[in-house]
Amino acid sequence: MLHMIEMVGVSKVYPGGCVALQDINVKIEKGEFVFLVGPTGAGKSTFIKLLFREELPTRGQIFFNGKNITRLRPNEVPYLRRRLGVVFQDFRLLPQKTVYENVAFAMEVVEASPRDIKKRVPRVIEMVGLSHKLNARPHELSGGEQQRVALARALVNNPDVIIADEPTGNLDPDTSWEIMKLLNEINKKGTTLIVATHAKELVDTMRKRVLQLENGRLVRDEERGVYRCEI
Amino acid sequence: MKFRTIRYFFKEAFANLLRNGWMSLASVGAVASALIIFGSFLMISINFDHVAKDVESQVEITAYLKDSVNQLEINQIEYQIKSITGVKEVTFISKEQALEEFKKQVGEELLEGIENPLPHSFRIKVESPQEVADVAYRIQGIAGVEEVKYGKGVVEKLFNITYWMRLLGLAIMAIFAVISVFIISNTIRITVFARRREINIMKYIGATDWFVRWPFLIEGMLLGFAGSLIAMTFLIIGYNYLYDTVKLNIPMISLLPIEEFYDYSLGLLAMGTFLGAFGSGFSIKRFLRV
Numbered sequence A: 001m002l003h004m005i006e007m008v009g010v011s012k013v014y015p016g017g018c019v020a021l022q023d024i025n026v027k028i029e030k031g032e033f034v035f036l037v038g039p040t041g042a043g044k045s046t047f048i049k050l051l052f053r054e055e056l057p058t059r060g061q062i063f064f065n066g067k068n069i070t071r072l073r074p075n076e077v078p079y080l081r082r083r084l085g086v087v088f089q090d091f092r093l094l095p096q097k098t099v100y101e102n103v104a105f106a107m108e109v110v111e112a113s114p115r116d117i118k119k120r121v122p123r124v125i126e127m128v129g130l131s132h133k134l135n136a137r138p139h140e141l142s143g144g145e146q147q148r149v150a151l152a153r154a155l156v157n158n159p160d161v162i163i164a165d166e167p168t169g170n171l172d173p174d175t176s177w178e179i180m181k182l183l184n185e186i187n188k189k190g191t192t193l194i195v196a197t198h199a200k201e202l203v204d205t206m207r208k209r210v211l212q213l214e215n216g217r218l219v220r221d222e223e224r225g226v227y228r229c230e231i
Numbered sequence B: 001m002k003f004r005t006i007r008y009f010f011k012e013a014f015a016n017l018l019r020n021g022w023m024s025l026a027s028v029g030a031v032a033s034a035l036i037i038f039g040s041f042l043m044i045s046i047n048f049d050h051v052a053k054d055v056e057s058q059v060e061i062t063a064y065l066k067d068s069v070n071q072l073e074i075n076q077i078e079y080q081i082k083s084i085t086g087v088k089e090v091t092f093i094s095k096e097q098a099l100e101e102f103k104k105q106v107g108e109e110l111l112e113g114i115e116n117p118l119p120h121s122f123r124i125k126v127e128s129p130q131e132v133a134d135v136a137y138r139i140q141g142i143a144g145v146e147e148v149k150y151g152k153g154v155v156e157k158l159f160n161i162t163y164w165m166r167l168l169g170l171a172i173m174a175i176f177a178v179i180s181v182f183i184i185s186n187t188i189r190i191t192v193f194a195r196r197r198e199i200n201i202m203k204y205i206g207a208t209d210w211f212v213r214w215p216f217l218i219e220g221m222l223l224g225f226a227g228s229l230i231a232m233t234f235l236i237i238g239y240n241y242l243y244d245t246v247k248l249n250i251p252m253i254s255l256l257p258i259e260e261f262y263d264y265s266l267g268l269l270a271m272g273t274f275l276g277a278f279g280s281g282f283s284i285k286r287f288l289r290v
Ligand SMILES: Nc1ncnc2c1ncn2[C@@H]1O[C@H](COP(=O)(O)OP(=O)(O)OP(=O)(O)O)[C@@H](O)[C@H]1O
Pocket: A014, A015, A016, A018, A019, A020, A038, A039, A040, A041, A042, A043, A044, A045, A046, A047, A089
């Protein structure tokens, strides 16, 4: 059977010797909603960075739709990234561009038609509730607002998988809920979701699959799980 | 690549030029000053070459014939000279023509009533000035040739000087070409470095290398073009001024007419544009590797 994402014996040791992930074996199927939990420094961001090839694993293989992404040639990497919508923990918005331009840029990169861009971008920005900030630049936005722009950018191309690194990390509880509901809706329409988070209540309420990392090891993989840090 | 993508590249390049206003100006300035220096040496060098060629082309061989030769023998000698490799042009100067020329030089009256003492002769131009000595030696060997003259010694010395002058000109130009590339790519590297994060982000959301690269290349090309246009204007105005000054004050040196320099300045323009593109392409390479 072809899994959407499969990690086989993956370890990551950063230069300098920090072991961020150790012997991770995990399969994620199409349409799943997966929470990635664990204390700070556990390796959640590293897990995510391996998926979109910001980092390469030190050992092990990672497959995306059956294709080994650790063996991609540099010119194939962009096409992998286009199938993933990533919300980065540090947002990574283009500082010179407005909210609208930042989101539109993701479509320009894939050479979408200007007509589609004009139609789609405002809709996605509305989904994340930022229609009133269309022409603001990132430095004029609060942390939570920037995070929502990053989410809109990840959504805009209808990727197969959305990977979000703490998408609610800077949001108040109400807005966090809005965002989670939005992600849940997107997931219901068939998009696979991987969300790293510290938001205990959200995880506990939503009862999705939970992967728990601890010191770089996968210590729990539970369907309809809860946050629960202690083992 | 779709047309709208190309349009996007240009839009992006212009937007970046404006956004990085001061840096853009600095880059244009760097390109302009580097090319002005380079262009000045180019001008000096091609004028060296021009003067050298001018002097060299004035070197010709004169072969004086024996008094005894008849028309048939003259034809034969001409044929033999022409068949020497390296000979470009052979002109026959008869006794009479030689006298006419001589009269023009010294004055008609002085030579009134004197029998023509001048021999028939040939004036020979050679393909390349370096062959003069060799050709002269061969002509000397032809039967019916009395004497061959070509400014022996002086010619060799002249060639020596022009040879070194050319070599020096080339060396200086090469050095300044390298310096120009260095200045330009360094300046552009600063603008690129300031935007390295932006380049990384583009790559992280799935842009291909070329998608990121093109706006930078276009930007570099525009910077290079603007800079070399300024340099060109400076150089042409400067050259015109120099040309007039030299013509007025040192009439025996004839500089290359300005029209000849236009071709070179088009070359400079192409070079500046290319350097701009090359400089920015080179600078962003490092940041694409994510
Ligand atoms: N580029 C890097 N170079 C060296 N060490 C790194 C690098 N990135 C992360 N690490 C280390 O790897 C470990 C895992 O980091 P990671 O960012 O994956 O944690 P995390 O689970 O995302 O934490 P948080 O919840 O705080 O975001 C940490 O000990 C961190 O110091």
